[in-house]
Amino acid sequence: MADDHIRYDILAQEALRGVMRKVLAEVARTGLPGNHHFFITFLTGAPGVRISSRLRERYPDQMTIVIQFQYWDLKVTETGFEIGLSFSDIPEKLEIPFSAVRGFYDPSVNFELEFDVRTELADEEAPVAEQQPVVPVPEKKAEGRSKTGKTAGVEAEPAGGKGADVVSLDAFRKK
Numbered sequence: 001m002a003d004d005h006i007r008y009d010i011l012a013q014e015a016l017r018g019v020m021r022k023v024l025a026e027v028a029r030t031g032l033p034g035n036h037h038f039f040i041t042f043l044t045g046a047p048g049v050r051i052s053s054r055l056r057e058r059y060p061d062q063m064t065i066v067i068q069f070q071y072w073d074l075k076v077t078e079t080g081f082e083i084g085l086s087f088s089d090i091p092e093k094l095e096i097p098f099s100a101v102r103g104f105y106d107p108s109v110n111f112e113l114e115f116d117v118r119t120e121l122a123d124e125e126a127p128v129a130e131q132q133p134v135v136p137v138p139e140k141k142a143e144g145r146s147k148t149g150k151t152a153g154v155e156a157e158p159a160g161g162k163g164a165d166v167v168s169l170d171a172f173r174k175k
């Protein structure tokens with residue numbers, strides 16, 4: 001097989017991250033439309049991730065956040081996003097670079113993106129180890145309004161039991 005000097009795999013990952021960036025930027029501007037909500041899984045130890053030491057101790061490898069009923073101060077940049085969420089009734093500010101995100105899922109339309117995430121210590125060609133996603137479960141579900149006036153927040157479990165079709169780029173990688 002010929003060498004891929006263009007690195008289509010990296011270009012495709014960047015383009016798909018652009019989809020997530022555009023969706024989050026629109027939500028930051030206008031709020032969540034309809035029944036849309038997001039499960040975002042990210043590596044907590046990835047470069048640029050800023051979370052409290054309490055959350056880092058509880059989720060040393062990765063965690064999944066849910067953007068649905070209660071969130072605040074969602075800000076999106078070219079390289080990542082920051083958001084306020086409540087965990088066990090404790091407000092937290094999280095800063096997450098897009099390069100740390102492993103998965104983005106919108107169960108309302110069964111849409112899922114999966115990304116390769118490289119850590120500083122990972123060899124460029126080494127695959128990222130599979131890990132089970134962790135969804136932090138709030139002690140009680142707090143209803144609230146975001147600054148946009150739309151209902152928004154954190155939920156523990158996905159709505160609906162059927163899994164999504166996963167978009168994975170592994171099929172296109174050199175073996």
